[in-house]
Amino acid sequence: MSALATEEGATLGSVPPAPRWRGSAFGLDLSSDVPLVGLGSSPGTSTRPVALRLCEPSSLRAAWPRRGAGRMREVRRPNGDVAMAVDRHPEGGYRIAARGFGRFIVPPAADEVLCAPPRTPPWSWQRLLVGQVLPLTAALRGLEVLHAAAVVSGGRGIALAGDSGAGKTSLVLQLVLRGAKLLSDDVLALEARGADVLGHPGGAILSVRQDEIDRVRAAGHAPPGVLVARGVKTYLEQERAGHAVPVAAVYLLERTEVRSRSSPVEELSEPDPRRLLGATFSTMVREPSRLLAQLDVHARLARSARVFRLTIGPSTGAAALAQILDEHVATLPEPA
Amino acid sequence: MDGEPRGDEGSVSRTTVRIPDHIVYRMFAAQAVVLNLHTGKYHGLNPSGGRMLEVLQEVADVEQAAALLATEYGRPAAEIERDLREFCQDLATRKLIEIDERPGD
Numbered sequence: 001m002s003a004l005a006t007e008e009g010a011t012l013g014s015v016p017p018a019p020r021w022r023g024s025a026f027g028l029d030l031s032s033d034v035p036l037v038g039l040g041s042s043p044g045t046s047t048r049p050v051a052l053r054l055c056e057p058s059s060l061r062a063a064w065p066r067r068g069a070g071r072m073r074e075v076r077r078p079n080g081d082v083a084m085a086v087d088r089h090p091e092g093g094y095r096i097a098a099r100g101f102g103r104f105i106v107p108p109a110a111d112e113v114l115c116a117p118p119r120t121p122p123w124s125w126q127r128l129l130v131g132q133v134l135p136l137t138a139a140l141r142g143l144e145v146l147h148a149a150a151v152v153s154g155g156r157g158i159a160l161a162g163d164s165g166a167g168k169t170s171l172v173l174q175l176v177l178r179g180a181k182l183l184s185d186d187v188l189a190l191e192a193r194g195a196d197v198l199g200h201p202g203g204a205i206l207s208v209r210q211d212e213i214d215r216v217r218a219a220g221h222a223p224p225g226v227l228v229a230r231g232v233k234t235y236l237e238q239e240r241a242g243h244a245v246p247v248a249a250v251y252l253l254e255r256t257e258v259r260s261r262s263s264p265v266e267e268l269s270e271p272d273p274r275r276l277l278g279a280t281f282s283t284m285v286r287e288p289s290r291l292l293a294q295l296d297v298h299a300r301l302a303r304s305a306r307v308f309r310l311t312i313g314p315s316t317g318a319a320a321l322a323q324i325l326d327e328h329v330a331t332l333p334e335p336a
Numbered sequence: 337m338d339g340e341p342r343g344d345e346g347s348v349s350r351t352t353v354r355i356p357d358h359i360v361y362r363m364f365a366a367q368a369v370v371l372n373l374h375t376g377k378y379h380g381l382n383p384s385g386g387r388m389l390e391v392l393q394e395v396a397d398v399e400q401a402a403a404l405l406a407t408e409y410g411r412p413a414a415e416i417e418r419d420l421r422e423f424c425q426d427l428a429t430r431k432l433i434e435i436d437e438r439p440g441d
Binding site for chain 1: 358360362363364365366367369371373374376378380
């Protein structure tokens with residue numbers, strides 16, 4: 001490797017080696033020194049390159065300004081310990097740290113992610129990367145990120161929006177069993193393009209509760225995908241859709257304790273914008289350009305996609321719900 | 337005429353509005369959503385309010401905007417102008433528009 005001389009005569013460092021892995025997720029073209037589990041291994045087709053650079057914890061600490069950062073978000077464990085923290089500095093960017101998952105810095109340009117991972121298997125610490133850091137990066141690069149899972153069914157992008165615990169992952173698992181292809185689990189990156197809103201492929205590892213795995217086996221199926229790890233949950237890597245697709249429908253998942261005989265699917269012909277805007281994943285990024293892009297995408301989505309409420313009753317299992325949803329999606333117009 | 341704002345020598349004043357650059361809005365199915373980019377705060381407008389804002393952006397003069405809307409809705413211009421002025425005051429209170437009152441020609 002050679003040292004490069006600048007025009008001023010100073011010497012730059014050695015030319016870094018070419019990254020060993022390239023892939024894409026959340027509308028970002030990713031390059032990395034280490035493979036990123038579940039994010040494909042081919043270059044993306046977007047125009048947003050992001051390089052993941054691994055470094056030692058001391059280097060990451062040195063890269064973060066000593067003063068001037070503000071705490072944006074904190075997630076605490078039941079015992080009060082901080083499980084995850086997100087800080088922001090006007091010049092430093094965003095720093096995301098979670099015990100057991102490492103520390104990350106996303107600079108303001110969001111063209112790279114600095115990462116000091118812990119000494120745990122890559123699939124484990126990369127859960128924070130895929131679950132939080134890359135969605136934040138996508139938001140900083142102008143994409144809207146929705147708290148939604150998504151599948152591709154009959155060529156249509158179908159988004160399933162709902163809070164954590166709403167049942168998105170179980171429903172996605174059952175839809176995949178029925179032939180849908182995973183687009184993203186838990187976070188969907190959206191981009192307005194022409195008259196459409198495109199949903200980009202995202203994370204492909206489903207984190208499934210054991211009781212749902214048991215139900216799949218009891219129905220005579222093998223859990224879909226490749227087993228990545230098994231712990232409190234089972235982590236299954238799915239085959240992911242290879243490219244962004246127009247979002248044809250958004251289903252807003254709502255749990256209810258009321259048993260009802262009526263169809264759980266109700267079209268919202270005039271959806272309250274707050275329902276869509278409220279499904280945004282990243283509420284920390286408040287730069288004007290990001291807020292405007294968010295408003296643009298949601299307004300376009302409200303016009304280009306059909307919006308439905310999907311009510312999940314107390315006795316409705318994911319398999320039954322997937323059948324209802326699958327049949328409903330089949331009634332939607334076929335993609336052009 | 338009674339009720340008309342008047343400047344010097346009995347002339348009718350002219351009211352114009354300006355939507356600041358940091359105020360943006362987009363039309364959704366049944367609402368317009370107005371966003372203040374400085375504060376990050378969203379405001380919802382019903383379809384009529386959204387249409388009024390659209391017209392005001394095209395035609396800054398309140399009287400002219402009211403005339404356009406009166407034709408569109410098939411209602412008396414005076415009635416529309418009253419509603420429009422009330423709407424403008426509400427938006428100005430929320431710092432979403434700036435109102436300029438000047439003596440007429």
